[in-house]
Amino acid sequence: MRAIQAILVRNLIKLFRDKTRFFFTLFMSGLLLFTFSFVMKSAVAGLDHPMNYLISGIVIMMVFQSALNNSMNILEDISSGFMKEILVAPIARWQIAIGQIMSSTVIAVLQGILVLVLGFFLGLRLDPFHFLLMTGLMVLVGLTFSSLGLFLAALAKESTTFQVLITVVTMPLTFLSGAYIPTTVLPSVLRPVVYLNPLTYATSMFRYAALHMESMSTAQLVKTGVAFDIHGFVIRPEHGAIITLAIGATFFALCVRQFRKADFSRVTVFKRGGHR
Amino acid sequence: MPSNSIEVEHFTKKYGEFAAVDDISFSVEEGSIFAFLGPNGAGKSTTINTLCTIQDKTGGTLRINGNDVTTRMALVRKDIGIVFQECTLDQKLTVRENLKLHCDFYEVPRPEVADRIRFVLALVDIEEWKDAPVNALSGGLKRRAEIARGLVHFPKVLFLDEPTTGLDPQTRASVWEYIQAIQKQKGITIFLTTHYLEEAEICDSVAIIDHGKIVAHDTPYELKKRYTRTTTRIKTSDPSPILRFCTEHSLEWTREDGGLSITTKEIGPVMDLVSLFKSSILDLEIDKGTLDDVFLSLTGKEIRN
Numbered sequence: 001m002r003a004i005q006a007i008l009v010r011n012l013i014k015l016f017r018d019k020t021r022f023f024f025t026l027f028m029s030g031l032l033l034f035t036f037s038f039v040m041k042s043a044v045a046g047l048d049h050p051m052n053y054l055i056s057g058i059v060i061m062m063v064f065q066s067a068l069n070n071s072m073n074i075l076e077d078i079s080s081g082f083m084k085e086i087l088v089a090p091i092a093r094w095q096i097a098i099g100q101i102m103s104s105t106v107i108a109v110l111q112g113i114l115v116l117v118l119g120f121f122l123g124l125r126l127d128p129f130h131f132l133l134m135t136g137l138m139v140l141v142g143l144t145f146s147s148l149g150l151f152l153a154a155l156a157k158e159s160t161t162f163q164v165l166i167t168v169v170t171m172p173l174t175f176l177s178g179a180y181i182p183t184t185v186l187p188s189v190l191r192p193v194v195y196l197n198p199l200t201y202a203t204s205m206f207r208y209a210a211l212h213m214e215s216m217s218t219a220q221l222v223k224t225g226v227a228f229d230i231h232g233f234v235i236r237p238e239h240g241a242i243i244t245l246a247i248g249a250t251f252f253a254l255c256v257r258q259f260r261k262a263d264f265s266r267v268t269v270f271k272r273g274g275h276r
Numbered sequence: 277m278p279s280n281s282i283e284v285e286h287f288t289k290k291y292g293e294f295a296a297v298d299d300i301s302f303s304v305e306e307g308s309i310f311a312f313l314g315p316n317g318a319g320k321s322t323t324i325n326t327l328c329t330i331q332d333k334t335g336g337t338l339r340i341n342g343n344d345v346t347t348r349m350a351l352v353r354k355d356i357g358i359v360f361q362e363c364t365l366d367q368k369l370t371v372r373e374n375l376k377l378h379c380d381f382y383e384v385p386r387p388e389v390a391d392r393i394r395f396v397l398a399l400v401d402i403e404e405w406k407d408a409p410v411n412a413l414s415g416g417l418k419r420r421a422e423i424a425r426g427l428v429h430f431p432k433v434l435f436l437d438e439p440t441t442g443l444d445p446q447t448r449a450s451v452w453e454y455i456q457a458i459q460k461q462k463g464i465t466i467f468l469t470t471h472y473l474e475e476a477e478i479c480d481s482v483a484i485i486d487h488g489k490i491v492a493h494d495t496p497y498e499l500k501k502r503y504t505r506t507t508t509r510i511k512t513s514d515p516s517p518i519l520r521f522c523t524e525h526s527l528e529w530t531r532e533d534g535g536l537s538i539t540t541k542e543i544g545p546v547m548d549l550v551s552l553f554k555s556s557i558l559d560l561e562i563d564k565g566t567l568d569d570v571f572l573s574l575t576g577k578e579i580r581n
Binding site for chain 2 (some may be wrong): 002003005006010013014017018077080081082083084085086087088089090091
């Protein structure tokens with residue numbers, strides 16, 4: 001427990017200490033929010049809560065990307081050598097994984113909440129219950145994608161390759177999730193990708209909460225792109241939460257396994273002397 | 277009778293067909309300073325990494341304080357402190373934050389943390405830098421901070437992988453002072469690798485590894501006695517009787533700028549020679565072999581390459 005807490009505290013200290021990075025994270029969140037809400041305004045004009053629709057999509061993307069990126073910080077620890085200090089310490093591998101995933105989630109969720117709060121100035125309307133519900137969902141999404149990010153980072157052998165890989169993976173996932181562009185307008189060829197994309201379900205349940213859609217019928221939900229009818233097999237937003245959770249649990253397990261066997265001593269990027 | 281802190285039996289590590297470490301066995305007595313010498317790629321880091329539980333072995337048994345490093349990993353990790361070849365401090369955190377983090381990882385009882393940090397900072401003399409971020413420190417200060425961190429959980433065995441590489445001679449000397457002070461004060465076992473043979477001189481025992489095999493393991497004194505020769509340079513007013521003595525006792529000699537240079541395995545014949553020809557000897561210089569010579573004669577290379 002103490003080690004997990006220590007890892008969490010350390011990562012938060014580092015976040016706040018790196019002023020430039022911290023500022024840019026905030027700045028980017030704001031920028032994304034403003035640009036997208038202005039650009040997309042006309043696209044969602046017919047909806048009941050246009051701002052809720054847009055901002056929920058932006059927030060969940062932010063949480064997703066932040067979680068993934070935060071997990072990548074472990075590569076910095078590997079290349080700076082600090083990972084060795086953690087690996088030789090008497091801490092179980094699952095504790096290291098939990099510590100990293102928790103830090104990454106906390107930072108992602110803080111960022112998400114911040115954007116939600118900014119959203120209130122742009123016309124977002126939420127009651128406290130839905131605000132809390134959305135926070136809960138952000139935690140869920142944060143945990144899932146932090147685990148995924150950490151797993152990928154543990155597989156990576158080199159940090160530049162990894163960054164390219166992340167971009168290659170996240171770009172299509174983001175655009176095929178319904179977060180920015182409603183899935184209902186996408187060509188049907190892309191449908192299978194939409195259904196296989198874990199982000200689709202994260203977005204749909206988040207939007208479901210943001211738009212207070214509890215009273216809508218399944219057919220209506222399918223029509224708005226929050227529920228999915230895959231040849232008669234219907235996935236409702238609640239199922240989305242379960243799917244996200246399952247994906248998270250799977251990657252967490254993979255992560256711990258990868259941590260157990262990975263020989264991080266060989267990933268070191270900046271070495272002072274020869275090693276054997 | 278003192279027991280062994282480190283016991284290595286038939287340790288082998290292979291990468292594919294290539295054996296980085298090939299069936300080595302050695303032990304290190306509790307409370308002693310042990311130096312592991314070898315050219316780059318000889319298997320030093322592999323051995324350290326395996327002893328530190330972060331690398332797998334192919335075969336053999338390695339124990340620290342009686343605990344097997346593969347099966348009782350957690351116990352081993354608690355008992356050891358490591359200063360790696362490269363800096364493994366968190367560069368963005370301060371020295372104190374790094375030490376605090378380390379205490380959390382090693383479960384140092386919370387009430388003791390502040391005192392321990394103060395103690396180790398004083399030991400390596402970096403109190404005034406405690407609140408500086410690590411990336412603002414010089415190489416020597418970082419090294420000291422790292423040694424402090426390796427000690428703050430009071431390990432029973434301290435591993436130092438090239439603790440003074442890349443430091444200037446003055447800093448190197450002071451780092452050594454700290455290492456020796458720690459060893460005296462806390463009576464811990466120190467396992468180190470080094471490129472600097474003069475550093476190995478002050479160790480209790482030295483093992484030389486080459487191509488994954490230990491080629492010699494003894495005290496520095498015994499190693500020098502066994503693997504080096506003594507060179508005696510004599511300036512004399514009358515060389516011929518000395519040369520005759522050399523031939524009679526079949527001692528190797530050469531002429532060297534105005535004097536004689538005699539190479540012997542033992543010091544005895546030289547003493548005889550000196551007492552016999554005392555009156556004609558103008559100057560005398562005796563060069564005992566160094567660990568450099570031991571290293572050269574065993575591995576055929578200079579250690580710094």
